Amino acid sequence: MSQPPALDTAATTTHGGQLSRSLGVGGNVLITLSGISPASSVFILGGAALAGYGTGVFWGFLLAGVISILIAFCYAELASRHPIAGGDYSLVSRVLGPAAGAAVFFIGLVSLPLIIAIFALGVADYLGVAIAGLDPLATALIVIVLATVTACFNIRTNAWVTGAFLFVEMAALALLAVLGFVHVERPLTDLLDPQALDFATGELAPLGIAGLVLAVTQGIFSYNGYGGAVYFAEETKNARRAIARAVLWSAIITVIAELVPLTAVLLGTTSLEGLFAAALPVETFLGELAGDTVTTFVLVAIALAIINAIIAIALQSGRLLFAAARDEALPAAVARPLARVSPTTRMPVVATIVMGVVALAACFIPFDVLLNATGSTLAFSYGFIALAALVVRRTTDRSSVAGYRMPLWPAPPAVALIAIITIFVIGILDPAQWLSLGIAFGIVAAGFVYYALLLRRRPGALHLIDGDDDEEFTA
Numbered sequence: 308m309s310q311p312p313a314l315d316t317a318a319t320t321t322h323g324g325q326l327s328r329s330l331g332v333g334g335n336v337l338i339t340l341s342g343i344s345p346a347s348s349v350f351i352l353g354g355a356a357l358a359g360y361g362t363g364v365f366w367g368f369l370l371a372g373v374i375s376i377l378i379a380f381c382y383a384e385l386a387s388r389h390p391i392a393g394g395d396y397s398l399v400s401r402v403l404g405p406a407a408g409a410a411v412f413f414i415g416l417v418s419l420p421l422i423i424a425i426f427a428l429g430v431a432d433y434l435g436v437a438i439a440g441l442d443p444l445a446t447a448l449i450v451i452v453l454a455t456v457t458a459c460f461n462i463r464t465n466a467w468v469t470g471a472f473l474f475v476e477m478a479a480l481a482l483l484a485v486l487g488f489v490h491v492e493r494p495l496t497d498l499l500d501p502q503a504l505d506f507a508t509g510e511l512a513p514l515g516i517a518g519l520v521l522a523v524t525q526g527i528f529s530y531n532g533y534g535g536a537v538y539f540a541e542e543t544k545n546a547r548r549a550i551a552r553a554v555l556w557s558a559i560i561t562v563i564a565e566l567v568p569l570t571a572v573l574l575g576t577t578s579l580e581g582l583f584a585a586a587l588p589v590e591t592f593l594g595e596l597a598g599d600t601v602t603t604f605v606l607v608a609i610a611l612a613i614i615n616a617i618i619a620i621a622l623q624s625g626r627l628l629f630a631a632a633r634d635e636a637l638p639a640a641v642a643r644p645l646a647r648v649s650p651t652t653r654m655p656v657v658a659t660i661v662m663g664v665v666a667l668a669a670c671f672i673p674f675d676v677l678l679n680a681t682g683s684t685l686a687f688s689y690g691f692i693a694l695a696a697l698v699v700r701r702t703t704d705r706s707s708v709a710g711y712r713m714p715l716w717p718a719p720p721a722v723a724l725i726a727i728i729t730i731f732v733i734g735i736l737d738p739a740q741w742l743s744l745g746i747a748f749g750i751v752a753a754g755f756v757y758y759a760l761l762l763r764r765r766p767g768a769l770h771l772i773d774g775d776d777d778e779e780f781t782a
């Protein structure tokens with residue numbers, strides 16, 4: 308967008324050199340995949356989906372994969388045009404304006420530390436198979452402190468650390484896939500007719516359309532996180548082209564890494580009824596075919612995968628707060644320290660620590676409240692991203708921008724937006740989702756109120772948020 312001539316633009320064109328531009332596409336993908344944590348998604352979210360939607364998980368996660376790739380196209384083009392730290396907030400604010408940007412900022416400000424708390428509170432459940440008597444709260448607090456400290460190291464160190472953990476969790480998923488495909492009990496065609504367990508009769512029964520849509524929703528949530536590559540745009544070399552590749556590779560790898568082992572579990576389990584009735588379906592399958600010792604090692608690997616995800620999300624949350632502070636989307640006294648970058652590590656240390664402290668505090672919130680507070684925010688974020696991708700070519704001068712252009716535009720964002728609206732409608736019709744949706748609506752509304760009361764009256768801040776300050780620098 309053009310900049311008002313009366314405003315000084317120096318502040319908007321110096322940020323590229325502050326962070327260390329030292330990541331390649333591979334390093335970015337390692338951190339992004341770590342934040343997604345495909346292994347913990349398969350064991351936790353995939354397991355819950357198997358219990359609730361049976362063989363509908365195959366179609367649900369397959370369709371969710373298609374939708375996720377479409378949304379990844381949106382992220383790729385938006386990030387190619389605006390390769391700036393700050394994730395969804397930076398993209399939406401620069402395309403849809405500061406009001407929508409403030410709403411998305413509030414979504415991230417609330418959801419990222421709460422997700423860290425949710426993950427951390429679950430570590431003891433998996434690490435407890437090797438270390439008995441772990442207290443969930445104490446374990447969570449220790450894990451968050453360690454993850455926050457690690458997230459303050461330089462970005463290349465974090466890429467190596469998260470990459471090592473990621474290798475372990477990918478090995479666990481490969482083991483699941485091998486066990487399932489070596490011990491196939493039924494043909495793939497058995498999965499094409501979605502069936503779930505009828506707990507009243509103990510038999511399989513057809514899964515309705517509503518159940519299938521919920522399975523798709525679970526899959527979308529399970530794959531979520533590939534857009535996290537955008538948080539590291541200013542630390543990625545040749546960002547205009549590399550970020551698009553990082554987003555798309557992260558999405559593709561995630562879909563394959565989760566859908567393949569879940570399909571293997573469905574094909575290789577000795578009894579679908581027994582699998583769906585189990586309290587922990589994936590762990591039950593693993594115990595049946597690999598034994599208790601291997602299962603213990605894999606569950607410890609899942610604990611490490613969760614810790615790895617916490618490190619990656621801590622990195623993202625710090626950059627969200629840093630980007631908003633640098634844009635002066637926060638009061639000046641608060642923004643000044645949060646916008647600082649460590650001269651030693653080239654990392655936004657203060658912003659990362661602040662978000663870590665928020666995550667520590669969130670551990671004391673009841674777990675059900677945490678889940679409700681984060682459950683529906685993802686649909687809002689994706690909705691804003693899809694809408695931004697629909698209008699971005701109308702708001703950017705293509706002749707001055709070299710980067711990625713999604714195929715078949717505007718079909719990907721349009722289809723993604725239709726899918727998101729469908730999910731909203733299903734959620735509104737389900738009373739069990741009302742609290743989660745209500746909290747998400749409240750968070751978005753708070754962002755718009757924040758804009759109306761504070762940002763709308765600060766022309767300098769609006770300029771910084773909405774300006775075309777996405778120059779690419781090398782470090």
